[in-house]
Amino acid sequence: DAGITQSPRHKVTETGTPVTLRCHQTENHRYMYWYRQDPGHGLRLIHYSYGVKDTDKGEVSDGYSVSRSKTEDFLLTLESATSSQTSVYFCAISVTGTNTGELFFGEGSRLTVL
């Protein structure tokens, strides 16, 4: 267990409302990632971070923003949720600290947008 927790684990919200998902780690790893998993699409990278205040876009970043004001927290925000953002969201951290692609994933946050 790399000390990674996601919250909330489940959320149901309405179209147009803002939503923030939190990823928290306890071991000060530098790299953190947000993915979404959808049937037929696999895992798609939304945003990632390589340090405090250092973030970059992934494959499907439209409609999402992120913030990393502390090493341990990486927040994913949907400013105005849409039904197409109904998904399971996974946070991941790079535990090796090097460019090897090995990630440790959280248990996921299931978001339903009605």
Added chain:
Amino acid sequence: DQQVKQNSPSLSVQEGRISILNCDYTNSMFDYFLWYKKYPAEGPTFLISISSIKDKNEDGRFTVFLNKSAKHLSLHIVPSQPGDSAVYFCAADRDDKIIFGKGTRLHILP
């Protein structure tokens, strides 16, 4: 444009036999290639990786082969066991940006 492709959505293999999962990629600049395994309602877990400068990596029952000229990699599981039934994701890393394929669901038959 999909950079990492897994063209087989599912695969069924008899217990004890070899499972071969395939993955193709388009970007020759990837540094590492990885395989992840996922059970329902859990996060993916890292299985095995290979550097772009190698052509084979082995870890117990799992072996990954990389064919750079064909931009193709494969995961071999020998022998296949019931607990191997899961979704397997191929992934590729370049500059810490890690891209996944759509996954292949492996069914191990008794």
